[in-house]
Amino acid sequence: MVSRTSARRPFKPRSLVRPVVLLLLTALVLYPLLWMLGTSFKAPEEILNNVSVWPQSWTPANYPDGWTHFDVGFGRYFLNSFLVAVLTVVANCTSCLLAAYAFARLRFRLRGLWFAVMIGTLLLPSHVLIVPQFVMFRSFGWVGGPWPYLPLIVPHLLATDAFFVFLMVQFMRGIPRELDDAAKIDGCGAYSIFRYVVLPLSRPALVSTAIFSFIWTWNDFFRQLVYLSDLEKYTAPVALTLFIDSTGQSAVGPMFAMSVLSLAPVFLFFVAFQRLLVEGINTTGLKG
Amino acid sequence: MTAPRLFRGLMAAAIALPLALLGACGGDDDSSNSGKTELTFFWWGGEARAKLTEQALALYTQKHPGVTFKTTWQANQGYFDKLATLTAGDGAPDIFQIDDNYLAEYATRNVTEDLTKYQDSGKLDVTKFPESLWKYGVVGDKLAGLAMGENTQGLVFNKTKLEAAGQELPKTGMSWADFITWAQRAGAATGTAGTMDPSADYKAFWVWLRQNGKDFYTGNQLGFAKEDVQKWFELWKGARDAKATPTADVIHEGNATDITKQLVVTGKALTSWVWANQMPDIQKNTKDELGVVAYPGDPSAQWARASMYLSVYRGSKHKDAAVDVLNFLANDPEAGKILGTDRGLPSNLDIRTSVASSTSDPSMKASIALEDELVSKFGPAPTVPPKGHATVKTELIKAAEAAQFGTADPAKAAEQFRTAAQAAISR
Amino acid sequence: MSNVAVSTRPPEPRPRSGPAAHQRRGRPTRHRDDGRAGYVFLTPWLLGFAAITAIPMLMSLYLSFTNYDILTPWSDVEWIGLKNYERMFGDDPAYWHAVKVTLIFAFIATPLKLGAALGVALLLNRSFRGSGLFRGLFYLPSLLGGSVALAMVWHSLFDRGGSVNAVLGWFGVEGRAWVNDPDTALGTLILLAVWQFGAPMVIFLAGLKQVPTELYEAAEVDGAGNLRRFLSVTLPMLSPVIFFNLVLETIHGFQGFTSAFVLSGGTGGPVDSTLMYTLYLYIRGFANYEMGYASAMAWVFLITIGLVTVVLFRTGRFWVHYSDGDD
Structure with missing residues (x-):
């Protein structure tokens, strides 16, 4: 592609448009x-x-102040957030991929109904689910246990993030079905097609899912606030709110410093992973 | 009615069945083996409060080795959301902090333990409290919360700017009209609006009502008529027209209760309407020197308000132990010394005297001086605001802002507020 | 429908070298009875739905017929029939106000955001030096989510003395207190939503990468210009992803909570000008303890947005092109 643009050198003014607009x-x-x-x-x-x-x-000084503002160093909160985010990424990428493959590629009874139900779960405003969910997770014994992140992670293992299932379905439907048919002629079943056709071609969808899972988990406040009750187990977004108690003490400077710092890992994560997104599909299957 | 009933039955079954199955394996077994008790304790506040509270609790554990604490603290944001969610899951902490916006909500629904029997048996000692203060924790006929500090309305002003412009400082006891004239003059002289417009501020409205022989609430009813609201809104419309206050958009910023958004902090007005005990925290956010006086009008309309309470969860398995901790935090001289004025002026008057004499922070001294000055003048405390108060507060802001932005005239805004407030408390 | 896949070659028949175990189960008849496999792959989701999603959803449906207030134990919750729904439709002006605010927000913010996302994605699609950095930079705003810092940033920009007015001042335009003015506060909220266009942009980028380059080459051979290539190759090939973004951003637009919550300090002010549906729902549920009412609001929301989604899916049949040949 690069060669194509450079072949058009004579049109100088037009080639300036993109950089100027971008800047x-x-x-x-x-x-x-x-x-x-x-x-x-x-x-x-x-x-x-x-x-x-x-x-x-x-x-x-806002930076060192913010880092050491609490009894627990702020690094600990980044680590906690990182742990939750990475586990969520892995869980989402696995479970949602499986479900998406079923929805996008396989024929089975009630598929349409289940798909509609799945989309339906996206639609209910989450605030009315917080209390029932809390009550339920508590009855599972997940709340306040030695490892308080269970309620934050297990749901992702079970593909409850319909957003990502839908995302992957849409991507998979962009993969030509002729590939499946060809694989079937070669004797592949649904499992082999998944492994050898769909999985390799789902990289952009997986990378997008990873990016979003990571970032949304990194930013999620309310659920983490509700389920985490131990200062040492707090995550970065919860800890960030500790700086400002609107009714009293506030440490605005350190809060800003830590907010800036908390952007750094997500930014780096993104810049690293978007490469995969860019290389994407072109180099893998289709061009052979 | 049969169809809905059938539906209801189905729904209830759909929900009850899994819950019943799950309930069997859930629940928290408080392993209170070998006489060890772990109390959960939840409060909002900043880092400083956390340190002091942990320290005081450590002292308790030192004196009562059988009792340890699992503490959770967070900032004000989201605190009540979490507390409500925990309560819904029957997982409320043994001891939690609460304020008068929510005390009635929790007390009328029997979330809080009635502390009266502990008070009667002397296990909870409030004899050193001002009577009106501990009574401010009574909802209905139950003692729902133990006042952990006292505060009262305070008008904070920017001393530096006023003195630089050669303006006199506001004084306790000025009439409302005089105050507005003063604000107009001071604003013209300093180039900063004289006062925040408090028409959206329930505590200012409340004081003004009491000075006019009314009240915000009488029992579970509203204590004012539509006309009172209208007069209040008109008073401040006059002030806005006279340029004694900033413009509506600036007032809107100041209507947030956050300390960092108070106009005296952001430099957009010379005075802000706050609680006196917030004075030190406000001072930390501005370089200018601040002062504090009572709200305008007769200061006897103000009262000793519990700045916050500690309550014991009714479903707690260790109520006796929890009450003992409350008693310790409120009445133990050493604990009192540690906690200082962080939650307001100490409720126990003996402790208050010793803490007040040892404080060195000048803004804290100013705040204490105001309370000392007013304490002899304080009128009787009103009852704790009823259930629905939090909504009433936001409805007042809504209506007052409509008047401030001119989307409704004072009469219409007053009507709107009175109706909405009535609906909120009768739910 | 131009059939794209014809021009692509199937991959190497790798499955042959794969574990023979898969073939043992008898070759699948060429026709579509992956019934069992379908449910095998769906198991995690089904489990999650049954155990984690469905119960709270049903509970909230049940609660919408009650006066549940969070603090009262479940056993004492009172069944009040359709009262919540009646009140919503007949006796709550703020409800309809919130509906109006939400409609305005969703109908303006969603297309603008999608347009910005697609435009920037097209600009960034080609690799050039630093393109990764640019992608990251454009994505940064979305990373801020709904933090307190973000609210302060936005207020400082759009306040009376803020940077936006300073820039307007260069052109002799006198600004106003955009964030604190009931006439314009919703506008700043829309701008914030558009500013955070990173998420759909990334999805567009990923979608663009999925367009086989052969198609562009073929189009170029046919002498198609930039615009023609965009219209006849990019748009149809991207349509599943455009569709996805449209559905999702529409849902998000209607659900817009975080930015309204953060910018208005949870009040929906000034004078309810940013009182989005979900924010109002939250206030009812958690500040007023009317969770039954909030649940009813949520279910009305679900049904309404569900209908909107169905309409989107229906119209999608006319313009979304799937390479898998299904509908």
Whole structure:
């Protein structure tokens, strides 16, 4: 593709459009983030009064202060978040892939009904499920146990994230069915087709799922708040809210510093994984 | 009625069956073997409160080695959501912190243990509390929460800016009209709006009502008429028109209860309407020096409010132990010394005196001075706000903002609020 | 429908070298009776649905006919029939206000967000130096989710003295307090949603990668220009993914909670201007302890959005092109 664009060198003004548009867009999109970065270096009373990006007095101490603000170092919260996020990624990628394959590729009775039910589970606002779910998980004995992350992870093992099932179904339906038919002629059953045709071609879907699972888990606040009750077991988003008690003490500077830091792992995770997304399918199956 | 009943029966079965099956393997077995008791304790607050509370609890464990604590703390955000969810799952903590916005909600639904019998038997000692303070924990005829601190309404002002502009400082006892005139003048002189518009603030409205011979609530009823609300809204419409307050959008920012959003902190007004004990935390967020006085009008309309309570969960398996901890935190001199004024002025007057004399933080001193000044003037405390109060509060903000932005005139906004408030408390 | 797959070659017949175990079970008749396999693959989801999703959903349906208030034990919950539903439709002006706010939000924010996502995805689709970094940068805003920091950022930008007004000032336009003004607060919320276009963008990118390059080459041989290539190759090949994003973002648009919650401090203010449906539902359930009512709201929501989704699926038949030849 690169060669194609370079073959068109003569059209100079047009080749400038893309970089200029990109830069403008980037500036627009990044400004709020730069503001956040700048603010993380402001002194507390300045944060509340100074709206410019640039701090008047540089306060890098927000970072060490934030890191050691609680009895438990902030690194611990990142680790906890990372643990929950990675397990969720693995669980989602496995369980949702299996379900998606069934929905997208296999014919079985009641498939349409189950698919509709699956989409239906996406539609109920989650806030009314929090209490019943909590009651249920508690009756399972999962709440307040020695490993409090059970209620946060087990549901993902069972493909309850319909979003990802649907995502993968849509991707799989983009894989030509002729491939299956060819494989069937070669004597493959549903399992072999899954293993040798669909799985390798599902990389973009899997990578997207991984990216989203990771990031959403990293940002999820409410469920983690409800199920985690031990300062040492808190995750980063829960810990971030500890900085500001709206009725009293607040540590705005450290909060901003840790917010910026908590973006770093997700950003790196994304930049690393999007490569897989880009290489995607072109190099694997189709071109042979 | 038969069809719904059938449906209902089916639904109930669908839910009850799995729960019954699951219930068998669930539940928390509090392994209280060998006389060891572990109490769960949940509060909101910041890091400083956490340190002090842990320290006080450690002292308790030191004195009572059989009792240990499993503490959970978090910021105010999401605290009551979590507490409600825990309660729904029969997993509320043995001891939890609560405030007067929610005490009645929990007490009328019997979530909190009635502490009266402990008070009668002397296991819970409130004899050193001001009477109106511990009574502010009574809902119906049950003692639902133990006041862990006292505060009262406080008008915080920016001393630095006022003095720089050669303006006089607000004083306790100014009339409302005088105060608004003062704010107008001070605003013109300093270039910063004179006062936050408190028309959305239930505690300011409440004080004003009491000064006018009314009340926010009388028992479980609203203690004011639509006309009172209208007069209140009109008072502040006048102030806004006279430029004594900032514009509606700025007022909206200040209507958030967060300390960091108070206009005296963000520098958008010279005065903010808060609780006196928040003064030190407010001071930490601004470089300017602050002062505090009572709300305008006759200060005897103010009362000693419990800044927060500790309650014991009715379903707790260790109620006696939990009550003993409450008693310890409120009355033990050493514990009192550790906890200081973090949850408000200590309820126990002996402890209050010793803590007050040893404090060095000037803003805390100012806050204590105000309470000391008012304590002799305080009127009788009203009853704890009834169930539905949290909704009433937000409805007042909604209506007042409609008046502030001019989407409704004071009469219409007042009507809207009165109706919504009535609906909220009669649910 | 142009049949794409004809031009692609099937992969090496690798299964031959695979474990013979799979073939032992008798070759599947060429026709579609993967019934058993279907349920085998579906087992985790079915288990999850039965054990984890269905029970709370049914509970909430049940609760929607009760006066459940969270704090009262389940055993004392009172059945009140259709009262919650009657109140919602007949006796709650704030409810209809929330419906209106949500419709405005969903109908404006969803297309804008999808448009931004598709546009940027097309720009970033080709590999160039630093393209990965750009993708990351554009994705960053979505990472902020609903943090307190985000709310402060947005307020600082769109307040009266904020950066947006400073920029407007260069052009002689006098701004207003966008976030704190009931007339424009919802607009800032929509901008926030559009700003966080990273999620659909990533899905578009992944979808674009799935378009076989041969098709572009074939189109180029036919002399198709950029626009023609986009219309006749990219759009049809991308349609399943566009469809997915459309369905999901529509659902998200209607469910928009986090940003409204964070920006308004959980109130839906100023003067209810950002009172989204789910935010109102949350306030009813958790601040007012009217969980029965909130549950009823949730089920009305489910049915309404369910209908919208059905309509989307129906119309999807006319423009979504699946390479697998199914409908």
